[in-house]
Amino acid sequence: MAADRAYPDGLGGAVGAGRGEVFQLLRDGRPRTRAELSAETGLARSTIAERIDTLLASGLLRSADKAGSTGGRPPTMFTFNPQARVVLAADIGATHAKVALTDLTGDVLAEEERRVDLAVGPEPVLAYVTEASAALLDRTGRSVADLLGIGVGLPGPVEHSTGRPVIPPIMPGWDGFDVKNHLYDRLGVLTLVDNDVNLMALGEHKTHWPDAPNMIFVKVATGIGSGLISDGRLHRGSRGSAGDMGHVQLPHGADVTCRCGNLGCLEAVASGAAIAARLAATGVPAETSSDVVALARAGSVDAVQQIRQAGRDIGEVLATAVNLFNPSVIVVGGSLSQAGEHLIAGVREVVYRRSLPLATTELRIVQSRAGNQAGVIGAATMVIDHALSPFQLDALLDR
């Protein structure tokens, strides 16, 4: 499908003349006076005044309350205004799609969720995204003009630079589809696309681990994947396939055929779908990852044992990941992690036994806290970090 409008890839590539510098300081949320901004940036007072005027006009800054005044005319303080724009975030999973509207800190203002079947192809699924987007704007009283952009997570490898899925195994009809331009044609705003687990990693990192520069987020659900945060930034890899833990071969799983065609992949052994299939083969009624969780919660010893063993198998691969990547935090999320501590207990058991002592001294292995909002928060964060970065901000201000 040809794009009606070319995506403006050159948007805002110019090196900013320091407007970025003032704004980046203020993004921490702390109000400052012109004098303080001048001192912190080294820019002349006249330059600061000009930058502030531009940022006030854009709405991205506002005057802060002059609290604590004790007479005289206190200098005006300026602060970041996270309500200046809104961001759309779509988290498209194997069975559900969630669309949210957030402010410029990634806080969710409103959201919609619906069951979707990815196999119907990209156009009907993305039609739901645009419909839900319009509904969310309407419900919150915002307009397309208020939009900073839209971030989209898809359950497969995505070439981030072009926004196209690359041979995604569970998304028939999506391979190479131009998701970015398709949505840009309909919404006319900055559109960024990434793998769903990458965005869950970003969302979890932003909301709960901003001070942990190196983190691995593992999603264990129908499939198994991970997202890597390196020095505070998402590590996507050269084709966007970084973090693909699910198709690492387990030493002892060589007799199980994976949906990818190889033998003994972690996902073929330790995913929610694999556990459900094994339970079903013994006569226990289970079809999905959620069924396995429900069984474990209902006290099924078989389900609990299988989940614990899945944790150990995932731990085998994570032990190698820990030696290679040396994170300070591993976050375990996805539906199978919601069956209590069984999964994470198995992970801990193997990682702490198998990884290097130096790499595990300060390593924490924890449950996801952002839960099922991690994906949309991550999608919004991707858009905000891009659009408000020093290189892009000028384009936004010049619009």
Next chain:
Amino acid sequence: MAADRAYPDGLGGAVGAGRGEVFQLLRDGRPRTRAELSAETGLARSTIAERIDTLLASGLLRSADKAGSTGGRPPTMFTFNPQARVVLAADIGATHAKVALTDLTGDVLAEEERRVDLAVGPEPVLAYVTEASAALLDRTGRSVADLLGIGVGLPGPVEHSTGRPVIPPIMPGWDGFDVKNHLYDRLGVLTLVDNDVNLMALGEHKTHWPDAPNMIFVKVATGIGSGLISDGRLHRGSRGSAGDMGHVQLPHGADVTCRCGNLGCLEAVASGAAIAARLAATGVPAETSSDVVALARAGSVDAVQQIRQAGRDIGEVLATAVNLFNPSVIVVGGSLSQAGEHLIAGVREVVYRRSLPLATTELRIVQSRAGNQAGVIGAATMVIDHALSPFQLDALLDR
């Protein structure tokens, strides 16, 4: 040992007032006029003029030749002057230490090398580094005042922020030694310390793969280690132990005890030392990684077969690393890689069979080209990138 002078960690933490912006542009080596610099940065002509004066005074910029003038007075061009300062780089290995002096592009101007025994402890080894440093400055007619700093690579895990080795297995007496302050006390310049393989990765990346943002460099010698480049930057991990491939357990190596105390580590099976030990056990005279290389070059079928199998074993771990990290280049270096194509052939055989198709479509697996200079070039690059970064440059100019 107490530091005589505290290392100035606060050095140059201030946000620069744009002098950095002009200089960062010019670091690409392309000469520009004041007007071009003003257009590219958006800074006022008067500001540009002031910044250029400061940078000319520091020597970091110089006027470029006004070639191609066709009459009239052509505008002056300014260009980065890589001879303005020099950098010391020390690559301390298990058996040898190399010290080099480079310019600000990392080009080696002079170097010294000596056999060292790390087990004598840090003080005699670092005494050699300072002696060689003085000799190199003397030989090139430069002085300590010309030094931008010194970068040091050590063959073990290093906490980069403090410059201290952390439980390094082959460096008795070095654990926790304050290498950074020890050298700062003697040389009085910026001192940065890192793991030797990290620096080899940095050196190889800078000299041969600057356009490959995601790279894995594997060193196969007495031990086995790797360095990861993520989005163009070294990924050190939370304790500086990232890239530690050597102690990943191989599925089939469980009966070999590693010097780290665990069973079946890659290094215990596939390192030059492990191969030498196996050859020696069959009566072939081999003690070191270099002996193995010499045997292979002399046509020993046993040595060649062992090197090829080592490549396959390393490939097993790299296959997982490729799925997790998705590099576009794997560079294989270290002494064992110098025995011809045998090692890399084994690596390729397994990685291309075992990794995800998406991750290997554009993956190249190549021999190191920077060779035994990778470490010193990387050490110099670490210092240059740090000291000439926007945040540090002002401190340099204000000295």
